[in-house]
Amino acid sequence: MMGVTEALFREDAYLSTAEGKVTGINDRGGILLDRTNFYATSGGQPGDTGFFERSDGTKIAVAGTITGETKEEIIHLPLPDAVRPEIGETLVLHVDWARRYKLMRMHTACHLLSVVCPYPITGAAVGEDESRVDFDLPDAGVTKEGVTADMMALVAANHPIFTRWITEDELAANPNLVKSKNVRPPAGAGRIRLVCIGEDASVDSQPCGGTHVSETQEVGEIHIGKIEKKGRENRRFRIRFGALPPV
Known part of the structure; x- marks a missing residue:
């Protein structure tokens, strides 16, 4: 090293x-x-x-x-x-600030999606123009229109976004903070960085080392472009910028 x-x-x-x-x-x-x-x-x-x-x-x-x-x-x-x-x-x-800022908005959008869809996360990837989040979700039972509306409600509410640090023992005492089904935050550093949404983290709080905007309104207009079936109990949600295209 x-x-x-x-x-x-x-x-x-x-x-x-x-x-x-x-x-x-x-x-x-x-x-x-x-x-x-x-x-x-x-x-x-x-x-x-x-x-x-x-x-x-x-x-x-x-x-x-x-x-x-x-x-x-x-x-x-x-x-x-x-x-x-x-x-x-x-x-x-x-x-490259233009690129970074788009990634910050997109990464924040992924967190909002995990609030709207509170299921175990099996994979995720943040992109400049499209991101994806995979959920352990046997029966979708959700529509891209409904999820888009719920995400945009969080955007419009303009909740604050901030970070705070907790100890590894605090995380162990609150295992539900981890939304990923297969990946745990790296251990050994002694502390874990949480990304929190809402006053006093009232909307969400989860371990994350990425970059995010400081309030949900900065995410801008986003929509779910597609919900794909990826296996018997896996659904992939694709997040895109802009309004949901008309049917």
Whole structure:
């Protein structure tokens, strides 16, 4: 392991620009920093792209961001032909904000869907234009029109969204906070990050390391484009931006 990266995005998802010092370059050319605002691929949310700016104005294009041996090691992947910075060099880190903000809105929409459909989650993927959440749901019994209306009611209510930290013991005492059927939050760090919706988390609270908007109204207009049957007890809900198209 080459070191621990301070993940600035965990406390401030709106930090589109920051400074970080280069602490290492791995054998594949990945850049490690002491701190970063670039989100690393995890939990179904893609890692950030953007560029680093050197003191002379030279730009280093970042094509992706991933984790290393642990979640605390964040690796920035430059384009193959990009220059490599020097160890100890301070860079200005510019996230592709338009892309990140769409992912923040989409990730938040996935949380709203899990409120409307309170079933065990078997899979999820966040995308810029479409996201999906899979539920352990034997008989759908729900319609895309009904789910869309319920999600948009949460958007319109403009509930606040915030994060708080709990201990692993607190999570163990409240197992229902985990909505995923097969995936548990990583243990060993001593604390778990919760994403909460509503005053005093009255709407929802669940472990999540991703980036989200600060109030539900920012999600904007969304709809369920399709509900697919993926096995006897699995239903896939596809979330898309915009209004539900007329039949």
